[in-house]
Amino acid sequence: MTVLGIETSCDETAAAVVRGPASPEILSNVIRSQIDEHTEFGGVVPEIAARAHIEVLDRIVAEALAEAKCSFDDIDAIAATAGPGLIGGVIVGLMTAKAIAMAAGKPLIAVNHLEGHALTARLTDDLGFPFLLLLVSGGHSQFLMVRGIGDYERLGTTIDDAIGEAFDKTAKLLGLPYPGGPAVEQMARKGDPNRFRLPRPLLDRPGLDMSFAGLKTALRTQAQKLEPVDDQTVADLCAAFQKAVAGVLSARTRTALDLFRERYPDIQPAIVVAGGVAANQEIRSALTEAAEQAGARFVAPPMRLCTDNAAMIAWAGIERLRLGPVDDMNLSPRPRWPLDQISGSVLGSGK
Ligand code: ATP
Numbered sequence: 001m002t003v004l005g006i007e008t009s010c011d012e013t014a015a016a017v018v019r020g021p022a023s024p025e026i027l028s029n030v031i032r033s034q035i036d037e038h039t040e041f042g043g044v045v046p047e048i049a050a051r052a053h054i055e056v057l058d059r060i061v062a063e064a065l066a067e068a069k070c071s072f073d074d075i076d077a078i079a080a081t082a083g084p085g086l087i088g089g090v091i092v093g094l095m096t097a098k099a100i101a102m103a104a105g106k107p108l109i110a111v112n113h114l115e116g117h118a119l120t121a122r123l124t125d126d127l128g129f130p131f132l133l134l135l136v137s138g139g140h141s142q143f144l145m146v147r148g149i150g151d152y153e154r155l156g157t158t159i160d161d162a163i164g165e166a167f168d169k170t171a172k173l174l175g176l177p178y179p180g181g182p183a184v185e186q187m188a189r190k191g192d193p194n195r196f197r198l199p200r201p202l203l204d205r206p207g208l209d210m211s212f213a214g215l216k217t218a219l220r221t222q223a224q225k226l227e228p229v230d231d232q233t234v235a236d237l238c239a240a241f242q243k244a245v246a247g248v249l250s251a252r253t254r255t256a257l258d259l260f261r262e263r264y265p266d267i268q269p270a271i272v273v274a275g276g277v278a279a280n281q282e283i284r285s286a287l288t289e290a291a292e293q294a295g296a297r298f299v300a301p302p303m304r305l306c307t308d309n310a311a312m313i314a315w316a317g318i319e320r321l322r323l324g325p326v327d328d329m330n331l332s333p334r335p336r337w338p339l340d341q342i343s344g345s346v347l348g349s350g351k
């Protein structure tokens with residue numbers, strides 16, 4: 001089947017056409033980032049985001065269909081992010097999807113944005129259930145056990161800032177541009193990770209929760225002591241920050257893999273990483289190493305599918321569609337929608 005996906009929950013306006021579930025193929029994956037609109041404010045402004053989605057979504061959908069050489073007639077269903085996310089943007093995407101579904105007489109599938117991230121690895125890799133997911137983005141930092149479609153267990157989460165958010169705030173604090181992640185990573189390359197010692201918050205406690213706000217505060221304290229901060233110091237602070245984050249993530253990954261082995265002694269553990277922070281090379285190699293040491297499979301979808309995109313929404317739509325009922329036109333967007341509260345839990349093995 002062929003599904004049109006729409007994603008508007010944050011600062012990317014995206015539409016994609018994906019075919020599957022057998023031999024899945026991305027026929028188009030159009031993404032328009034709003035970075036330029038938000039740069040001068042140093043972060044995403046919800047009202048500006050919603051307006052920008054309205055302005056371009058029609059065009060992005062048309063582009064996705066044209067690139068896939070499809071018309072609405074060739075599409076079997078429309079999948080759209082129904083939450084969680086910035087409510088203005090989610091409304092724009094979901095209402096557009098409803099309108100298309102209504103006009104074209106096709107079913108609508110409301111997709112949880114996090115479920116989109118969670119299932120992406122099954123689009124790109126031959127991966128069965130269960131597997132571990134580490135979702136690290138601007139709005140989320142969590143470990144999930146993906147047991148089946150619609151069957152997710154949150155094993156641990158950040159108790160304060162998301163990692164991407166911590167990268168963005170750190171960049172701002174050090175006078176680096178938005179988005180902070182790439183800027184911090186670039187500076188860190190020139191820095192000495194051992195000049196400053198930053199804490200590894202919460203690591204002394206068991207479980208899989210994480211904390212990143214304290215790290216940023218420690219960094220601010222160090223920076224203030226050295227005013228005015230020169231370029232080398234900024235680079236050293238970035239390197240120390242990145243090393244601390246990578247350290248926390250690889251320690252927690254080891255714990256998560258231990259838990260996997262305890263629960264599923266007969267299955268080779270697999271850990272999937274998703275979210276914008278997964279672009280970070282140092283974090284990637286720390287996770288690869290942690291997985292290798294534990295004899296686990298490490299799966300990182302290509303970057304374009306790790307950050308927000310609509311191919312993952314279309315794919316989640318395909319995964320959901322084959323399980324049966326589609327969604328009601330009366331459904332409402334959900335600004336908050338934890339994955340472990342998702343409905344329609346089905347399937348638990350195989351691909
Ligand atoms: P959501 O959390 O709802 O998925 P989002 O738009 O914040 O939405 P993404 O687009 O997946 O999430 O990721 C953006 C985040 O990833 C930003 O916080 C950005 O700083 C961070 N990021 C991007 N590249 C890097 C990098 N190389 N290193 C670290 N962080 C990065």
Ligand code: MG
Nearest residue numbers: 010011012308
């Ligand atoms: Mg984004």
Ligand code: FE
Nearest residue numbers: 117137307308
């Ligand atoms: Fe996302």
